[in-house]
Amino acid sequence: MYRHVIITLLASIQCCGGILLFASYYGDHMVLQRSPERAVLWGYGTDGEQVIVYLSGPTNHTTSPVTVTEGVWRVTLDPIEAGGPYTIIAAVHANKITLTDVLFGDIWLCGGQSNMQFKTSQVLNALEEMALAAKYPQVRIFMAAMEMGETELIDLTKFDLPWSVPTAGDVAEFSAVCWLFGRYMFDKLKYPIGLVESCWGGTPVEAWSSSRALRQCGLEGIEVDPKNRNSVLWNAMIHPLLNMTIKGALWYQGEANTFYHQSKYSCSFPAMIDDWRMSFHQGSGGQTAPDFPFGFVQISTNIKGSTYDDFPNIRWHQTADTGFAPNPRMPKTFMAVAMDLPDETSPFGTIHPRDKQDVAYRLTLGARAVAYNEKGVNFRGPFPARILITPGYLNITYDQPVSVTPSKDIFEICCSGISAPCGPQSYWVPAPIIKWGPTTVQVSVYMCPPTAEVAGLRYAWQDWPCDFKSCPIYSGILPAPPFTINKYPDHRRHH
Known part of the structure; x- marks a missing residue:
């Protein structure tokens, strides 16, 4: 249905030169995935038209013409080394659309619930963190809007922040864990990092999972709360991104599942990871690795003195009941333990600790070892x-x-x-x-x-x-x- 709406819209507004658009999440200042992977560009056009993409910058590249089919065009660029800036032009005859100040680097998708959504303006030492934003112009940020979908959408319906060179104001509203991870990784890698935030507080893993993944765990029920409904955030906030070539994903979620299908989490979380990997690999035409690195935060704390097992159970289930990551059920994953980072006086509630710096740094250790194959990095606590x-x-x-x-x-x-x-x-x-x-x-x-x-x-x-x-x-x-x-x-x- 969504595709039909797009095609109808395009048909109604096309004129003498035909219509030509990039998909919603392409924009000036964006980061595209560097080599050895190949970045994918796509958008909308008039059926039958031939689209050519020109890339100019440190290296130049022209793609072969691609035909618009069912209102959509798509090209896969040659592998481009990290760096920039580049200008990208997509053209049909004299009709051109342009992206400027595009960098090539590594794209990390940041997903989950409120502790991933937790803003940089809310962390300890927030003013110092925001003041540093301008010193990292090659760490670019993009934020999807919170939207639900009854069916799998091909594009985002909204975004809260277009691709941006970081400013204190933009970073203030951006995911702290995601931003800090990107900043720390840039310090290590010294090339561009693209960060895509797609989060929604209070949501269980079922909302972020495809029906295909949920069937593997016998999870097909519907709850009254819309945010708990199966696949609604997968449909609207993850599925539209599948064409994007990415380096890896970060995940901070699990608190909502302490009281929602808790015993199934040791199935539903690994199943979601497997399904995301397969889906991004297929959606990018094989460019995103079929086993791309997936880092996650083991949930922190909630109620001091509580005798309930809900939080320990989910921490255990986050590791597929092994206690560590990576493990045989969850290869190429890495975990940041956070149970020793409680925040009894957090003004945002004890379930939302303000120290996201240590969380992000522990994630970078796992990324360095698992995603970047750096030797000698201790990223797992003793077991x-x-x-x-x-x-x-x-x-x-x-x-x-x-x-x-x-x-x-x-x-x-x-x-x-x-x-x-x-x-x-x-x-x-x-x-x-x-x-x-x-x-x-x-x-x-x-x-x-x-x-x-x-x-x-x-x-x-x-x-x-x-x-x-x-x-x-x-x-x-x-x-x-x-x-x-x-x-x-x-x-x-x-x-």
């Missing part, structure tokens, strides 16, 4: 490599060196009188840290009754497990992520 049960204690050996602060309750053990998997209703008791070494932590099991055995171990399994940067176990600056390990795995579970 258990081996656990030995001996009388009176558990000995946990980590996969990297650790620094340890004593804690009486960050570790918990499940005490079981039967040979069965531990669950939320099991008898969990604290397991105090009693000893540690360069890569080991020893915890006591004395709180288990003599008639019971230790059947499970978990770490940081609380909504608010520690104060700011004060969790007990780190490797360098990176906190150990939460985990839960069962002596008796439940083989009935599948994801």
Whole structure:
């Protein structure tokens, strides 16, 4: 239907030279994906017309003519090295449309709910961050508008910010995590970065997923709240971008799924990633990698002292129930742990911590290692490599060196009188840290009754497990992520 509306509109306004337009998200000051990938340009025109695209700048390039079909034209440029500026002209006879000050670099798509939407003007040290904007003219920003669609749209119906050279005012309204990531990556890469924000606060993963992805997880129900309706944001805010060649994606979402299809998240989130990858690869004509890097933030905190498992469960499900990323179910992903970055006095609510600098920096470590293959970058916090049960204690050996602060309750053990998997209703008791070494932590099991055995171990399994940067176990600056390990795995579970 949307395509029909566009074609009808074009037919009604075309005149002597025919109509020629770029799609909505192309504009002056934009960034297109650099080589080795090839950027895609597309737009609208009069059926049967031949469109030629001219690229002039540090290098020059002219495409072969392409024919407008069903009101749409599309060209794939030759690979262009990072840099610029370029001028791009699309022409039909004497009718020309022009894009100026176009750069080639890496495009990162930033999606999710309110913590990704959280503005740079809201972060700690916001004035300092905004003052730095003018020093990064090669980090360009674009913001899609919040729109819903009943069907998959081919173009954005609106945008809140066209492609822009950053100013303090524009950056103030832009996603803090996205902007800071782009700024930090430019400092490392020294070539243009394009950032595309497409976010909506309070939304679950189902709204951002195609019906194809949801079917894999048995998620086809509809909720009353429009933002919870399946695929409505995929349709209007992601599907229109599929023709764009991108380097990778960043994602900060999960809080809404603590109370909405929580148990399905270990399926729905990896399924969404897989589907986005396939869809962007196909939509770009094979230019976006079929396994493009996908970074995400493991959700932070909400209610201090809460005994509910909702936040720990989603953190675990964000990793496909492995505790780390990348993992066999989620290859070429990377995760920024944020549970040690709470903000008890945030004026935006404790669910919205203001320290987005550390979040973004931790994402850059994963991007450097996973997306850019930089060697020697530690981007994952320490994770258990081996656990030995001996009388009176558990000995946990980590996969990297650790620094340890004593804690009486960050570790918990499940005490079981039967040979069965531990669950939320099991008898969990604290397991105090009693000893540690360069890569080991020893915890006591004395709180288990003599008639019971230790059947499970978990770490940081609380909504608010520690104060700011004060969790007990780190490797360098990176906190150990939460985990839960069962002596008796439940083989009935599948994801």
